[in-house]
Amino acid sequence: AEKPYKCSICNYSGKSSKVLKLHMRIHLDGKPFKCIECNFSCKTAGHLKVHKVYVHSDEKPYKCCECGYSCKTPGDLKKHELTHSFDKPYKCAECNFSCFKRNSLRTHQKIHTGEKPYKCNECSFSCIQSGTLNRHVRTHTGEKPFKCDKCNVSTRHYGELKKHMLIHTGEKPYQCSECDYGCRSSAGFLRHMQKHR
Known part of the structure; x- marks a missing residue:
């Protein structure tokens, strides 16, 4: 053009x-x-x-493809991704996933247990992470x-x-x-x- x-x-x-x-x-x-x-x-x-x-905002649009970690800026994601190049002491017993932080392993393990602690008050939607629930709730409130x-x-x-x-x-x-x-x-x-x- x-x-x-x-x-x-x-x-x-x-x-x-x-x-x-x-x-x-x-x-x-x-x-x-x-x-x-x-x-x-x-x-x-x-x-x-x-x-x-x-x-x-509490929106975290940048997501790590290795562990599901999400953050607010590309710079924060880049810093986080460096953690994957070091030793990953936290290993999942169900699959070959391993990570740098204990909390990341806990979040990951919910995939295997099916646990979805974050539940929508308006419908039957539930999910693993609070950020996902916040995004979902906007479908009901119409908040933009x-x-x-x-x-x-x-x-x-x-x-x-x-x-x-x-x-x-x-x-x-x-x-x-x-x-x-x-x-x-x-x-x-x-x-x-x-x-x-």
């Missing part, structure tokens, strides 16, 4: 004047992105988003705690907000290697790839 709108300060280019205007904010001396819940302000929407998740700082959209999950933000940044993370097509969703990308078969 053609990106005729070029930044005069760096080599960024965008497809519309609106997208370029959003980009230009990063070059401002001030900190135009302000948190509505506290006095924090920063230069980019990305930094504000990390602040909101880390400080004002993740708010876009560029428009009036709000979402139930951090991942949904992340996808929505691509509309404002103009970013298209799914890029075709066969042609110059790019899009925001995996579904759209898969539909496009059918054309090359």
